Structure formats: structure tokens, C-alpha cells
Amino acid sequence: MSTIAAFYGGKSILITGATGFLGKVLMEKLFRTSPDLKVIYVLVRPKAGQTLQQRVFQILDSKLFEKVKEVCPNVHEKIRAIYADLNQNDFAISKEDMQELLSCTNIIFHCAATVCFGNPQRNIPIHAVQLNVTATQQLLLMASQMPKLEAFIHISTAYSNCNLKHIDEVIYPCPVEPKKIIDSLEWLDDAIIDEITPKLIRDWPNIYTYTKALGEMVVQQESRNLNIAIIRPSIVGATWQEPFPGWVDNINGPNGIIIATGKGFLRAIKATPMAVADVIPVDTVVNLMLAVGWYTAVHRPKSTLVYHITSGNINPCNWHKMGVQVLATFEKIPFERPFRRPNANFTTNSFTSQYWNAVSHRAPAIIYDCYLRLTGRKPRMTKLMNRLLRTVSMLEYFINRSWEWSTYNTEMLMSELSPEDQRVFNFDVRQLNWLEYIENYVLGVKKYLLKEDMAGIPEAKQRLKRLRNIHYLFNTALFLIAWRLLIARSQMARNVWFFIVSFCYKFLSYFRASSTLKV
Ligand SMILES: CCCCCCCCCCCCCCCCCCCCCCCC(=O)SCCNC(=O)CCNC(=O)[C@H](O)C(C)(C)COP(=O)(O)OP(=O)(O)OC[C@H]1O[C@@H](n2cnc3c(N)ncnc32)[C@H](O)[C@@H]1OP(=O)(O)O
Numbered sequence: 001m002s003t004i005a006a007f008y009g010g011k012s013i014l015i016t017g018a019t020g021f022l023g024k025v026l027m028e029k030l031f032r033t034s035p036d037l038k039v040i041y042v043l044v045r046p047k048a049g050q051t052l053q054q055r056v057f058q059i060l061d062s063k064l065f066e067k068v069k070e071v072c073p074n075v076h077e078k079i080r081a082i083y084a085d086l087n088q089n090d091f092a093i094s095k096e097d098m099q100e101l102l103s104c105t106n107i108i109f110h111c112a113a114t115v116c117f118g119n120p121q122r123n124i125p126i127h128a129v130q131l132n133v134t135a136t137q138q139l140l141l142m143a144s145q146m147p148k149l150e151a152f153i154h155i156s157t158a159y160s161n162c163n164l165k166h167i168d169e170v171i172y173p174c175p176v177e178p179k180k181i182i183d184s185l186e187w188l189d190d191a192i193i194d195e196i197t198p199k200l201i202r203d204w205p206n207i208y209t210y211t212k213a214l215g216e217m218v219v220q221q222e223s224r225n226l227n228i229a230i231i232r233p234s235i236v237g238a239t240w241q242e243p244f245p246g247w248v249d250n251i252n253g254p255n256g257i258i259i260a261t262g263k264g265f266l267r268a269i270k271a272t273p274m275a276v277a278d279v280i281p282v283d284t285v286v287n288l289m290l291a292v293g294w295y296t297a298v299h300r301p302k303s304t305l306v307y308h309i310t311s312g313n314i315n316p317c318n319w320h321k322m323g324v325q326v327l328a329t330f331e332k333i334p335f336e337r338p339f340r341r342p343n344a345n346f347t348t349n350s351f352t353s354q355y356w357n358a359v360s361h362r363a364p365a366i367i368y369d370c371y372l373r374l375t376g377r378k379p380r381m382t383k384l385m386n387r388l389l390r391t392v393s394m395l396e397y398f399i400n401r402s403w404e405w406s407t408y409n410t411e412m413l414m415s416e417l418s419p420e421d422q423r424v425f426n427f428d429v430r431q432l433n434w435l436e437y438i439e440n441y442v443l444g445v446k447k448y449l450l451k452e453d454m455a456g457i458p459e460a461k462q463r464l465k466r467l468r469n470i471h472y473l474f475n476t477a478l479f480l481i482a483w484r485l486l487i488a489r490s491q492m493a494r495n496v497w498f499f500i501v502s503f504c505y506k507f508l509s510y511f512r513a514s515s516t517l518k519v
């Protein structure tokens with residue numbers, strides 16, 4: 001019997017961000033391995049016209065939870081959705097709910113965050129500070145009033161200190177006190193906030209990583225006598241093994257890039273091919289989270305331990321290898337209705353990157369929009385392409401650098417687990433076969449994110465063939481037009497043309513003469 005699974009039996013667990021990518025996989029694993037847990041409280045806000053219950057039941061009724069239903073048929077009764085908006089005071093939780101949370105919670109997993117890198121038009125700095133910093137502070141305050149609390153697990157990111165090259169499992173001080181930032185946001189004008197944000201975040205690439213660093217500092221400052229641990233995953237990718245390979249449900253990180261490439265929108269990217277692609281499967285992260293929850297509660301380390309869960313240091317894959325395997329998978333399992341044939345050009349040069357953007361991205365979008373206009377439809381491709389290129393430019397920082405993360409605490413924890421726990425809560429990525437993982441990842445994007453049917457593959461392959469022929473035809477036509485124009489304008493081009501034609505004529509005459517002689 002797994003010690004960790006047994007530990008969660010009979011426990012009341014509070015999860016923030018349970019409707020997110022990581023949160024869903026965490027709930028699934030908890031229910032599957034510890035079906036006798038008492039209750040999972042999830043802090044949820046209503047969204048897209050759905051009530052809390054509808055949102056939670058939709059998750060429980062999804063494919064991800066199919067195995068859970070077999071081992072925990074009464075899963076609906078074991079989950080308690082609590083209305084909460086983490087941007088509000090006291091999270092806008094009702095008095096009764098708050099009372100129940102304070103008196104019953106044993107373990108907290110704090111996953112909620114905004115992972116958006118920043119958009120000045122949408123007050124992102126304020127939103128990011130509210131959610132990634134202030135909400136963490138409020139949750140810690142709540143936790144300090146929970147008499148039965150055994151562990152508080154805070155999810156950060158391996159990139160919270162991405163301004164450094166080598167990152168240890170320690171909390172680094174931030175240049176500005178989080179409290180000062182929280183206070184100043186209360187009275188500063190939006191326009192001023194937008195203006196000072198770049199100065200505040202200094203050498204952090206975006207507001208997300210900066211506010212996650214502030215969040216960690218808040219954890220350190222407000223830890224009181226709580227049992228806290230911080231987990232820092234790198235780029236969280238589709239599931240590796242559990243509950244089944246390739247599950248993914250949002251377009252963040254590599255997912256959006258895989259879609260854009262598979263659909264033929266994105267054909268070049270400014271990336272360093274040999275830089276480490278530090279992707280970590282979401283089920284691996286969840287296994288570590290559950291092991292850390294157990295270890296923190298049972299062993300009660302004297303200080304707040306930080307755990308890195310990354311792949312680059314022990315089983316590295318680079319962007320080139322990843323790109324090649326992604327493209328190879330598109331050959332076997334193409335996405336439906338691609339705009340162009342999937343292709344990938346990595347470049348480290350800004351000039352080349354701009355050239356590809358103009359020739360391979362913007363020009364086809366403009367041509368397609370002309371076609372839409374001519375056929376009486378609304379043009380949309382240029383707008384979509386501009387958005388895509390803006391998103392890609394935000395990710396570029398992470399695909400042109402490599403980092404070293406030390407993993408002493410994570411390795412120490414692995415050595416503390418029994419063989420059974422090491423199997424059930426496996427977070428050892430040495431065993432990960434990248435080629436297999438990437439293939440399942442792309443397949444997962446197709447099935448679970450794009451919701452495409454596998455039966456459509458033959459048609460998609462036919463369409464790719466047609467696109468290839470159109471591509472060749474278009475290029476030939478373009479070449480001939482350019483050549484015709486050149487001949488009309490340049491004597492030199494005419495001479496070259498004359499030379500080629502006479503050479504071909506001579507070659508053909510010689511060939512014909514020699515074949516006549518043979519007869
Ligand atoms: C030809 C190229 C070669 C390809 C080879 C094959 C592929 C190989 C795969 C490898 C590719 C390499 C890329 C990987 C990059 C990974 C970087 C990860 C960085 C790690 C950071 C730390 C990890 C974390 O902790 S958090 C997770 C990361 N967070 C994110 O990814 C968030 C990114 N998104 C944002 O910040 C916002 O969406 C933003 C700022 C881009 C836009 O926000 P805004 O508020 O303006 O609008 P939205 O409504 O949110 O979106 C606008 C528009 O953009 C689309 N979109 C959003 N995200 C992505 C995305 N990741 N990829 C593609 N498109 C995206 C979104 O759908 C919207 O489009 P609509 O048409 O309007 O719906």
C-alpha cells in the first residue's frame with residue numbers, strides 16, 4: 001500500500017485553481033489514488049454563464065475523470081465547490097463557507113494564478129499582482145487561522161528567477177518589497193502603473209514571472225508557523241502516463257505553438273535550436289505535489305523547502321529535437337483543414353526572423369484576406385496572424401535561453417519515498433522517452449484540445465497533398481512572372497536567358513543526334 005495515498009485518506013483538501021490545467025490533473029490523481037479522502041474543497045468562480053456546480057461537474061464528467069469514476073463512484077459527493085473570487089477581499093467567500101474551510105482544512109494546494117505574460121491594454125499588472133501576490137498573502141492569512149492545517153503547498157514557476165542563469169532551491173529576495181507594490185497599486189493611477197511596470201520588473205521578461213517571484217517572497221514573509229513548501233515546475237506539458245498519455249486542455253506554452261504549426265500558420269520562429277526545451281509533463285508535477293504535501297505534513301521540515309521539477313538537468317531535450325519530432329508526427333497524424341503545409345524554420349537572427357515573418361506569415365495572410373474579400377467574405381487572417389506573432393514574440397525569451405536548476409530537494413524527497421510510492425507517485429523524468437512523449441503530446445493536442453476525430457486523417461492527408469501542389473504551382477508561377485519582368489528590364493538577364501535556351505537546344509540536338517547514330 002502506498003504511504004502517500006494512505007496519508008490523503010480521510011483528509012479535507014483545499015485546492016485553488018482547480019479548474020485550471022494543473023488543478024484538474026491534481027484532483028484526478030487525488031481521487032484515483034486516495035478515493036477515501038474526506039472532501040476536496042475547490043475555490044471556484046462562475047464563468048461563461050456556468051454556475052460553480054456546472055463548472056465542476058463538467059470537469060468530473062470529462063474524459064480525464066473516466067478512471068476516477070471506476071474507483072470512486074461517489075466522486076460528485078466528495079467535491080465541494082465554494083464560491084470564491086481570489087481578486088476580492090476575503091475572496092468573497094460566504095461566512096458559513098469560510099467557517100467550514102477554516103475549521104476543516106488539512107492540506108492546501110495553492111495553484112491559482114494568472115499565467116498571462118502581460119497585456120497593458122487590459123490592466124494586466126494590477127490583475128497579476130492581485131492574483132499572484134495579494135491572493136497568496138490572503139490565503140496564507142486564512143491558513144494561519146486553520147487549526148487542523150498540516151501543510152500549505154504553494155505552486156510557483158521555475159522561471160520566477162529567470163533573470164538568473166543558475167537557480168537554486170531557495171527563495172531569492174526581490175528588489176522591491178511585495179507589500180510596497182501591493183500598497184502602491186491601491187492608489188496609483190492605471191496609466192502610471194503601466195508606465196512604471198517596465199522599470200519595476202527590470203530584468204524579468206514579463207509581469208507573470210515577476211509577480212510569481214513576489215508571490216514566493218510573500219510566502220517567506222507571511223509563513224508564520226505554517227508548514228509550507230514551494231514547488232517550481234518548468235514548462236508544464238501534456239500528461240506523460242496518467243491517467244492516459246497526451247492529455248492537455250489549454251493553449252498556453254508550447255500547446256498554442258504546436259497548433260499554429262500544425263495548422264500551417266506558423267512556419268518560422270526565432271529560437272535557439274540547441275537551447276534546452278525544459279518541458280515537464282503535468283502528471284509528473286502532480287506526483288511531486290502530492291509527495292511534497294505528504295512529506296511537509298509528516299516530516300515538518302524546519303524551514304520552507306523549495307522543490308524544482310524540471311527535465312533539462314537530468315534528461316534534456318532541445319527545441320530542435322522537439323521541433324523535428326513534432327513535424328514528423330504531423331506527417332503521420334496531420335491536423336484537419338490546415339492553412340498551409342506544416343513546416344518549421346528556426347532562426348536565431350532577428351533580420352532573418354523578420355524576413356520569414358514578412359514572407360512566410362504576413363504575405364500569405366494578406367493574399368488569403370484578398371481572396372476572402374474577392375469572394376465576398378470578411379477578411380480575418382491578417383488580424384489573426386498579427387496576434388499570433390505577438391504571442392510568439394512573448395514566448396521567444398524562453399526558447400532562446402537555457403537555465404540550470406538545482407534539484408537537491410526533489411532528489412532528497414525521491415530517496416525518502418518507499419519503492420511503492422516511487423512507482424505510484426513517480427516524478428523521475430530520467431525514464432521519459434522524449435520521442436514517444438512528443439508524439440503522444442501532438443496526438444493529445446489534436447484529440448483533446450482541437451477535438452478532431454481520428455477518422456478525418458485520410459482527408460487531412462489529401463488536403464496536405466493538394467496544398468503541396470498549390471505551393472509548387474504558386475512558386476513556379478511567381479518565379480516565371482519575376483523572370484519575365486527581369487528579362488523585360490535587364491540586358492544581362494536577357495543574355496543569361498539566351499545562354500540557357502541555346503545551351504538546352506544544343507544539348508537536345510546532341511542527344512537526338514547520338515540516339516540516331518546508335519540506331
Ligand atoms: C515554426 C516553428 C517551429 C515549431 C516547431 C514545432 C513546435 C515545437 C514546439 C515547441 C515550440 C516552442 C514554443 C514553446 C514556448 C514555451 C514558452 C513557455 C514559457 C514558459 C514560461 C513559464 C511557464 C509558466 O509558468 S506559465 C505557462 C506559460 N504561459 C503562457 O504560455 C501564456 C501565454 N499567453 C499570454 O501571455 C497571453 O495570451 C498573451 C499576452 C499572449 C495575449 O494575451 P491577451 O490578453 O492579449 O489575449 P488572449 O485572449 O489571452 O490571447 C490573444 C490571442 O492569442 C492566442 N494565444 C494565446 N496564447 C497563445 C499561445 N501560447 N500560442 C498561440 N496562441 C496563443 C489566443 O488564443 C488569442 O487568439 P484568438 O484568436 O483571439 O482566440
Ligand SMILES: NC(=O)C1=CN([C@@H]2O[C@H](COP(=O)(O)OP(=O)(O)OC[C@H]3O[C@@H](n4cnc5c(N)ncnc54)[C@H](OP(=O)(O)O)[C@@H]3O)[C@@H](O)[C@H]2O)C=CC1
Pocket residue numbers: 016017018019020021022023043044045047084085086087110111112113114115131155156157158212232233234235236237250252253
Ligand atoms: N502551465 C504552465 O506551464 C506552468 C504553470 N505554473 C504554475 O502552475 C499553477 C497552475 O497553472 P495552470 O493550471 O497552468 O494555469 P491555468 O491558467 O490553467 O489555471 C489557473 C487557475 O487559476 C484560477 N483563477 C484565476 N483567477 C482566479 C480568480 N480571480 N478567482 C479564482 N480562481 C482564479 C483559474 O480559474 P478559472 O478557471 O475560473 O479561470 C484556474 O483554475 C500556476 O500557479 C502557475 O503559475 C508553473 C509553471 C508552468
